[in-house]
Amino acid sequence: MHADKALAFAAHASPLTLIPARKSAQPSPQRMAQRYAQVRAHTLALAEPLSPEDQCIQSMPDASPSKWHQAHTSWFFESLVLQPHVPGYRVHDSRYAYLFNSYYESLGARQPRPLRGLLSRPALSEVRRYRRHVDQAMLNLISQLDGDEARWAQLAPWIELGLQHEQQHQELLVTDALHLLASSPLLPAYGLDLSAEPANPDAQVPVLHAVVPRHSADSGWLKHPGGVIEIGAPEDAPFAFDNERGRHPVLLRPFSIARHVVSCGEYAQFIEDGGYDKPLLWLSEGWSLRQAQQWHAPPYWRRHASGHWQVFGLQGLQAMDVDAPVSQLSYFEAAAYAAWAGARLPTEFEWEAAALSLPEMQQIDGAVWQWTGSAYLPYPGFKPLEGQASEYNGKFMVGQMVLRGGSLATPRGHSLLSYRNFFAPSARWQFSGLRLARDSH
Amino acid sequence: MHADKALAFAAHASPLTLIPARKSAQPSPQRMAQRYAQVRAHTLALAEPLSPEDQCIQSMPDASPSKWHQAHTSWFFESLVLQPHVPGYRVHDSRYAYLFNSYYESLGARQPRPLRGLLSRPALSEVRRYRRHVDQAMLNLISQLDGDEARWAQLAPWIELGLQHEQQHQELLVTDALHLLASSPLLPAYGLDLSAEPANPDAQVPVLHAVVPRHSADSGWLKHPGGVIEIGAPEDAPFAFDNERGRHPVLLRPFSIARHVVSCGEYAQFIEDGGYDKPLLWLSEGWSLRQAQQWHAPPYWRRHASGHWQVFGLQGLQAMDVDAPVSQLSYFEAAAYAAWAGARLPTEFEWEAAALSLPEMQQIDGAVWQWTGSAYLPYPGFKPLEGQASEYNGKFMVGQMVLRGGSLATPRGHSLLSYRNFFAPSARWQFSGLRLARDSH
Amino acid sequence: MHADKALAFAAHASPLTLIPARKSAQPSPQRMAQRYAQVRAHTLALAEPLSPEDQCIQSMPDASPSKWHQAHTSWFFESLVLQPHVPGYRVHDSRYAYLFNSYYESLGARQPRPLRGLLSRPALSEVRRYRRHVDQAMLNLISQLDGDEARWAQLAPWIELGLQHEQQHQELLVTDALHLLASSPLLPAYGLDLSAEPANPDAQVPVLHAVVPRHSADSGWLKHPGGVIEIGAPEDAPFAFDNERGRHPVLLRPFSIARHVVSCGEYAQFIEDGGYDKPLLWLSEGWSLRQAQQWHAPPYWRRHASGHWQVFGLQGLQAMDVDAPVSQLSYFEAAAYAAWAGARLPTEFEWEAAALSLPEMQQIDGAVWQWTGSAYLPYPGFKPLEGQASEYNGKFMVGQMVLRGGSLATPRGHSLLSYRNFFAPSARWQFSGLRLARDSH
């Protein structure tokens, strides 16, 4: 059933991410080289509005400097592709493994995460040199494999993983930079209009950023009949992460899901109604945080002297757009809002089932990541990626919640509908909002 | 299918907890009065080996003083039964609501949890007087309801909730006291032999504390065929918590589950094999904790100068019993052990399905709570308890993991097979161990 | 010059502490035995109003349980007198050295200070048995030395040190207990009237707790001409601590000092005038603390709904006595008050000079310890006590400020006018107030 829907959905999603591709559809070396160049260039484009100083600072332990993202993604190619697979490859600088390893225990010691902001050296210009060194070696490697199908079949998935990994860091680069800018008393604007960004040539993803009607309108709810639904990346997807693999049936009860994500205007009503002051709406841990850290609104909202809300975003501090999706919410705020609205968060399975089969569902991606009521846990039969990538996803499978969809900062065509994003429930700096769900009666 | 199994299982479990009771099976006032007296007396019996000073100290923020448990459970009856339902009831001391409310926002302000250990006053003797005041009022109330079936039907569930609540605190009283004793350089023994404790007259639960064979033995694994399984407390269970209600079908794949829980001897092999020093076995957050807090073994284990392990337990520090269940494990340690053993933790659904349908499964309760791989989340259609009890369970549904079964400190007949215990994955002071599972091939 | 004054002053001070005694005036064994029994009994009398639970709890890391004080002072006699000097002495319990050593590195490992509150065992009754064991051995020792002048001359100073040490802990027992009681939502009264306590038979120290006139009155200031003043305990004082020894001349400029300590009524004016909200009155570190911990008044003050102040003290929460000395002030509050009053704190040298030579100076002791503007540093030629007592005082000589005088909780006759009390400037649980000074023109 869902397969048809998936095909239907392909009209407004990337072929890379959704159309069930045959194994032979693996991109050719030429195509991969082109894609490699595009993805790597996109990282630099995202950093373009940022000064060397902006790119160096770590504004909180969970965020990383832009420069670090640029170096780390290069180190990833160096460590997982070039060093193991290119005989005689000389690393650009042997000290970088320590500086730019993120969390791979099997790849050695590393700069502690909260201290990434101490790395004024290497300078940004030197990191760019590092990127060029890696790019040249990668493109050489890819061109050498043209014609060697056996080695290509072996290496292409690792290159693809590196690109997907870089795309994940592209979004983090934006959210981390925005956190830094929001931490400045000057509130400088990032300035890039990501919603206008040219889609990649492989995928024509229409921008789904539509006007959001109030969810109180009847037409705001879409019904799903439930049943046994296959969940997870299709077996023949050209790429999928280990955590979304292991396609398996899930039994769902009938449910309804909101056509749109919750808007700023709706969320402002929750605030006006005292939502931040009613403990019975909140999870216990969320209420403690709200008390300790004095939450009164989403973190990038400012109350203007006139009483109107302003929201700090990519274009700086601007009057609140009531139709824009509410963003930078913690799970706790999302869940409190849902309780206030007499609804709940969808499970990640409901979300995936609805996204695949309800064409009326809007803002699936391109707006905000949507907190689900599902904990980030392994799918049945979960198998981590091989070798040094085995630490990629699995070791975070406790204490975090799944977000589905994709945001305006998610590179177009990056995430499958089966993509499982995850963050700690206290995280408040991602483009994270919510979509409501409820039981059907 | 499982219903038959449940009936079969009733042979060695409490009728209160397992036999599908008809609605009319609600205990009579006389029977309830008897049960009330027994449960309340059992709390005092558990505190018997502890001095007034032992009962006053809070050894860490997550633990509560024994005296506080004794007062809080009385406050619970006072606030949820006596005050709302007994006209003219005078509270024993109006200040106790502040002192002994645990976390009920709807019931007013309260002594902060980490400061419960500052309450040297009221003295233990005064708390005992408080208990007697409440007991008298409760027993009066119950006897007055004899004959008034309408009011009895209305009030009996609240009384039952109060007793179940007290039983939960009985286990916490023991685990918290043990933590205090383990924190003393003198390592004094608690001394009570809980495994020998007389079962309650309603339930003849055989002690399941059998010798544990190595799981490497083939016969250690029990197969379950999977399928669509009904999960949750039976509709007609005389009592069940809100979080286990909402019986619903779950789709399971075939799996195997260990006949026994993991023993100390098995866990010692994990330690000897360097399990605490291999980051790839650990979840990321667990490895961070293990590093920061220098975990090298379960918290109550001590390496004797001879090299042999000693384990601090209810009887004090004793030579490790290789066949005893390993206990006081965090989720992180349980998961690392499972990874080391080439297995995994069962989901809570697998555990429940197996416990209901595999009569060979041993140590279901009476030994240790068993960490499952399931996050503590609401069941579909979750409805909190009514009124002031609505905060009982639901507001903790994030960031915690489910444990199933029951421990040697769980009051006999307290937990249903559907009972969902839950703790933060870092918790290391409960009688918490594990049972292995794996996919069937 | 000052010597005469000291003699004059002896009229209202203890001979033990002030009258220049000849070396031969060392108390005889009989007299010492009597004094030993009195001091040790006084400790028990001070604990009398406290329940075993009150005596067991540690209300903050800087405070110690009453029970611990009682055990520690016994351990002090055991370790510094009995073990080194009584052949064949058997310690009461070999584990107590670990439990009740306070900070003596040379005497081995010890229970960490912030964890003293975990020691529910040994029970109070057992600690009392320990005290009796030590008392018996000490009194035996003293009586054996009757007649053996050589050994007596050698041992008497150690016994005296132990008694002085116990007296220091008597005051801490009271201040720590008061902190615990003040931390209870019930605010129970300690109840003992220390100002009425019978003076020891050796010393008739009149209670100096007189009514306090406003310092604005002209007669509130006493002039001192300055000059070269000898500071420190007289060479022939029968007992003095190492930190007050090393009598030496100090050059003082003319100054004035207040006749009385600052009263609650005066301090309330400081509060009403916004003293807690004017950063320019405060030392930088004090202002940070005041901000972070939300100081608005002394810690034991409560604003009644009527707007009047209540003060929690030994007799519980009572209406503020405007003439009572303000107490439980941090150094920061004392210094801010002085700045507000257009004055300053006296140096410890000014204080000592004035106390010795200005008979009009009131409330020298028996009211509150008085913060001085002097840091706690060694006197020229400072020599620590011998042997295991060498760690007694010297190792705290950084970061703390000197207080002079004595409080209502200081055992009568305990402190010399040269006595140097010291606490961190943030300490807010002692009977600590202030007396103003200013330059003379």
Add this chain to the structure above:
Amino acid sequence: MHADKALAFAAHASPLTLIPARKSAQPSPQRMAQRYAQVRAHTLALAEPLSPEDQCIQSMPDASPSKWHQAHTSWFFESLVLQPHVPGYRVHDSRYAYLFNSYYESLGARQPRPLRGLLSRPALSEVRRYRRHVDQAMLNLISQLDGDEARWAQLAPWIELGLQHEQQHQELLVTDALHLLASSPLLPAYGLDLSAEPANPDAQVPVLHAVVPRHSADSGWLKHPGGVIEIGAPEDAPFAFDNERGRHPVLLRPFSIARHVVSCGEYAQFIEDGGYDKPLLWLSEGWSLRQAQQWHAPPYWRRHASGHWQVFGLQGLQAMDVDAPVSQLSYFEAAAYAAWAGARLPTEFEWEAAALSLPEMQQIDGAVWQWTGSAYLPYPGFKPLEGQASEYNGKFMVGQMVLRGGSLATPRGHSLLSYRNFFAPSARWQFSGLRLARDSH
């Protein structure tokens, strides 16, 4: 007596700092303009080896980014000179007052100190523009005052204060940058040779960086007879800070002081002798820190695999120079070393008396600041600077210890012999070492 000595000493010290200048010796506007330009240019020269990223990062809460120092010193001139004294002066950017105020409560709210590293904006180039704006206005002001002696007499001290303030920040810029570089796994060299820096034209301060003989040599001790010594800046010094004003007599006992500061070679012997493992050498708080933070050597020392010491300094990581002064010591380490050496730290009065009167005393400045045994407290009759500068020094007068002398990073001619530097006893990133003293017999 000491006045003669001061004159004698003038041979090797700056006239600005030491020669008793007549009131009329106040520099002329032309001379001040020249000096202003030199001091301001020197700040930029010190930042020259640092990249924009180096200048932006805050490596710990106590350190500030180089860029911040450059902006703050400009703000100081703007706030204390230009705004109050130049009619119609327009601030460069009204938001900078918030960003670059350090701690002046009377001058408004400010960016919290630990968050100075979040200020990626304004960019370094913009801060430089700010400096030029201020420089132009300041030089205009100075030239306008040429001829207006009354206003010049009024304003010149404020300009001088601004320059002295900038010189203080020059040293901090270097020590803070060095801390950042030492925090980098790459250990990059700062590179500037400060000991070779051209002295300012007003002062020919000879570089005192002589070879250091072992203090064990008899000739290492210099005797001072003690007596009544005048301490503090001469009344007619052209400039002195408020904290060194209030010249007053102090009574000193005879003492000896070391000819040289303690060298790395000597300190290495302390380490080899187990100095970091002997609690009896340490102050209690120092020992706690040493335990908690695992101190085993000065913070910039590294033990090479060969066993030899390397020291990270301005020229990067280099083999230890046994004759170089030991630096970056906390007060606790300095005091422990002195105890180990059977000596003590001099008081600040002994240090000043010796520096003024013992011409054989070497390394008075130009090497390291020298911890003294004196707490940083007000001199008798202390009067803070006027107006907005009143918060400059006085509000830090608790909990800190005085250092005397000057380091290789102290601008030549900046510090008087009466200069009182001060830091918390735990500070370990300044050029802070020690000189021994002892009582004379």
